[in-house]
Amino acid sequence: MAKLGGILWLVTVVVAAFPRAQSLRVESWATRLEAKKETLTNLQFYFHDTLSGRNPSAIRVAQAADTNKSLTLFGAVMMADDPLTEGPDPNSKLLGRAQGLYASACQEDVGLLMAMSFSFTDGIYNGSSISILGKNQALDMVREMPIVGGTGLFRLARGYALAHTYWMDITTGDAIVGYNVTVVH
Ligand SMILES: *[C@@H]1O[C@H](CO)[C@@H](O)[C@H](O)[C@H]1NC(C)=O
Ligand SMILES: *[C@@H]1O[C@H](CO)[C@@H](O)[C@H](O)[C@H]1NC(C)=O
Numbered sequence: 001m002a003k004l005g006g007i008l009w010l011v012t013v014v015v016a017a018f019p020r021a022q023s024l025r026v027e028s029w030a031t032r033l034e035a036k037k038e039t040l041t042n043l044q045f046y047f048h049d050t051l052s053g054r055n056p057s058a059i060r061v062a063q064a065a066d067t068n069k070s071l072t073l074f075g076a077v078m079m080a081d082d083p084l085t086e087g088p089d090p091n092s093k094l095l096g097r098a099q100g101l102y103a104s105a106c107q108e109d110v111g112l113l114m115a116m117s118f119s120f121t122d123g124i125y126n127g128s129s130i131s132i133l134g135k136n137q138a139l140d141m142v143r144e145m146p147i148v149g150g151t152g153l154f155r156l157a158r159g160y161a162l163a164h165t166y167w168m169d170i171t172t173g174d175a176i177v178g179y180n181v182t183v184v185h
């Protein structure tokens with residue numbers, strides 16, 4: 001009997017809790033609709049990171065005393081202003097620039113902290129940007145990074161980027177990386 005009492009009590013709690021939970025959900029959904037109709041956007045482009053030559057697009061701006069002894073260059077901080085293009089060919093249409101920092105943040109793996117703004121200059125997105133902040137496990141086939149905000153048409157953006165290396169020169173570190181970005185804004 002005591003056991004049955006326990007079950008009944010549980011059922012009562014569930015029944016009593018349900019209408020309240022549901023009305024809370026309806027309320028927050030309605031608030032969201034009122035505030036803004038959200039859009040889901042997928043962006044695809046290629047990121048060109050050039051460390052070699054006379055005009056590198058990414059330069060080392062800081063390091064630790066032991067950075068060059070580390071296989072992962074732990075502690076190296078790079079400042080980049082990398083072109084973003086429509087195709088993998090560096091001469092394909094320029095869509096914007098990836099500007100900001102990436103730094104070796106892992107001692108035992110090639111893991112980069114990315115803190116960059118992807119500012120677009122083409123078409124309807126001209127003047128709009130998205131901000132990427134997170135770890136880039138650079139040797140993985142595909143890695144995921146968070147999109148934490150944006151400006152212009154991407155105000156209040158949140159989402160994720162999937163990056164895959166299209167081409168890389170292991171002696172110089174020059175790379176072309178395909179980006180697939182999904183954002184809600
Ligand atoms: C490490 O190597 C880089 C690139 O070769 C060089 O620019 C830098 O000065 C070196 N850093 C140290 C602390 O020796
Ligand atoms: C992007 O906007 C800027 C500033 O409004 C303008 O000067 C530029 O021509 C535009 N670029 C493209 C490709 O439309």
Ligand SMILES: *[C@@H]1O[C@H](CO)[C@@H](O)[C@H](O)[C@H]1NC(C)=O
Pocket residue numbers: 044045046164178179180
């Ligand atoms: C985006 O993802 C699709 C599907 O996996 C793939 O076909 C495409 O090449 C990717 N684009 C870029 C720029 O990486």
